[in-house]
Amino acid sequence: MKGIIQTTLIGVLLGACIALPQEVSAYEQPTQYVHTKTENMTVYSAYGAAISATEKNGIYSIKANIVNNRQPLEVVIFKNGQSGVLQQVLKKGVTEPVAYRDEGDRVIATLHNNAELKFVYPEQLYFRDIATSSASSYIQTLAERGIIRGRTPDYFGVHDTLTRAQLSVLLVRAFGFQQVPTKQFTDINEKTSWYGGHVGALHALSIINGKTPTIFDPHGKITRQQAILMLGRTLDAVDFVHEEAPSLPFEDSRSFQGELLRHSQTLYAIGALDETEKLQPNEPITRAQFAKMLAVTLQVAGRL
Numbered sequence: 001m002k003g004i005i006q007t008t009l010i011g012v013l014l015g016a017c018i019a020l021p022q023e024v025s026a027y028e029q030p031t032q033y034v035h036t037k038t039e040n041m042t043v044y045s046a047y048g049a050a051i052s053a054t055e056k057n058g059i060y061s062i063k064a065n066i067v068n069n070r071q072p073l074e075v076v077i078f079k080n081g082q083s084g085v086l087q088q089v090l091k092k093g094v095t096e097p098v099a100y101r102d103e104g105d106r107v108i109a110t111l112h113n114n115a116e117l118k119f120v121y122p123e124q125l126y127f128r129d130i131a132t133s134s135a136s137s138y139i140q141t142l143a144e145r146g147i148i149r150g151r152t153p154d155y156f157g158v159h160d161t162l163t164r165a166q167l168s169v170l171l172v173r174a175f176g177f178q179q180v181p182t183k184q185f186t187d188i189n190e191k192t193s194w195y196g197g198h199v200g201a202l203h204a205l206s207i208i209n210g211k212t213p214t215i216f217d218p219h220g221k222i223t224r225q226q227a228i229l230m231l232g233r234t235l236d237a238v239d240f241v242h243e244e245a246p247s248l249p250f251e252d253s254r255s256f257q258g259e260l261l262r263h264s265q266t267l268y269a270i271g272a273l274d275e276t277e278k279l280q281p282n283e284p285i286t287r288a289q290f291a292k293m294l295a296v297t298l299q300v301a302g303r304l
Helices: 002-019 136-145 164-175 196-204 224-237 258-269 287-300
Strands: 034-037 041-045 051-056 059-064 073-078 085-089 095-097 099-102 106-111 115-120
Touching: 034 051, 041 051, 041 059, 059 073, 095 164, 136 287, 164 196, 164 224, 164 287, 224 258, 224 287
Parallel strands: none
Antiparallel strands: 034 041, 041 073, 051 059, 059 115, 073 106, 085 095, 085 115, 099 106
8 A cells, every 4th residue: 555655656747846846956845745836836845734725817825724933834836937036925915035046047945834936126225335245145145135224225334233133134034934923021112113023933943042031132233153153053954964064174163062062063065155354243343244154054054
């Protein structure tokens, strides 16, 4: 019986492969996944989800009975002449970023919630203060996707620092996590804060903790060490594994141990940390520095 089921599943998947446009791509389709497809879209679930997928007038709608921050869907959409960036359509036509990588003829998106997607033309942004920054291309890429925004339409704030609330919003936007209500922190007003659900999502995934069990400190500055820990934990949360554990070249990283050492080694190995003499772990991280770290991390995780 088991052999019959496996043979049938393989046959269905092969049939889906034949039905899809035969264009050159490095993408390898999942095999042992539940999936459904429309004319230009295939949705996969590794968790046995019941999936409903439709497309109409450039809108790709996906619903599943199992989808959350630990059990995402993978969505393959063939462009077939469409251009722009893929975004999620919210109420009243507002769009939000989607975690996806561009494979040329198609995009591969990772969804942590039911969604309506469409290709939109990105807002043209010209930050006058990024021209001389080594993170310029990373900032521009994240801005085009809608993941990061400037202080003003023409000023990014290259040397400005990040707060705990701001970093929480960036991570949730970048990886497409569902927002989760948080009630344990007395210094976050769920009704009025613009970051409460983002903090809740990361806290539920053990990516970020409060300063105490009841105090989050949303306006506290993020250090370079804290940014490393949170990016490393995010990679853990999306099941990214990097086998290499290189020696760190930074003079001030010799005392690193445990989780900090492991995540620092991973981020250094993937190129998210600059080649410098000192890491300066206790210094506040700047918006430009974190933009590079985030963009590189997204790329290796297959979400940019």
